[in-house]
Amino acid sequence: MKRFFPTLLLSFTLLAPLAAAAQAKTTPQTRQTVSANAQYVMQNGTVVLRQGNQNTGLTQNIRLANGTKINYKSGIVELPGGKMTTLREGDYVTAKGDIVFATPGSAAAARGEKAPADAQFDRYVEKGAAISPETFDARLTTLNTRLDLMAQKIQLLNQKISLLSVNAQRPTDTAQLDQQIQALEEQIRNIK
Structure with missing residues (x-):
């Protein structure tokens, strides 16, 4: 028993720097609360926050209210159920955590498929959009x-x-x- 405590103390002393280094490598995530029409858009290789006509660069990863996580540098999105996808140029995540793909190619890539060369989307209309x-x-x-x-x-x-x-x-x-x-x-x- 007397040998056990010094060994335990020595183990904590040796492992403490490793734990500190592991914590230093993780990027902080901010739980983001923004307007209902905000979008996290993949633009020029990084994710930016678009609110109305204004784009704001992000400095840390985002965690939305529904649990969706967005890596602002790589565009990797992890949904609350654990499924992951990577945003491509023009793709975005809504403030509710829904993913909207900019092209049929990016939508197909998210499904692990290849889109036909002539594939086209129907016009996307967000809920609550204005009528003519x-x-x-x-x-x-x-x-x-x-x-x-x-x-x-x-x-x-x-x-x-x-x-x-x-x-x-x-x-x-x-x-x-x-x-x-x-x-x-x-x-x-x-x-x-």
């Missing part, structure tokens, strides 16, 4: 029409309630109001 003014106007017109018809229906229903409550002893004929309400319901259903 024409589409917006068409949707707004449809919504306004639907709201107008519903307001008319409410008005007719209020008239019917009023007639039925005033003449509670004597039955009131509401057939004409019922037809109008039914016609409005049909118009509302047919709006696309």
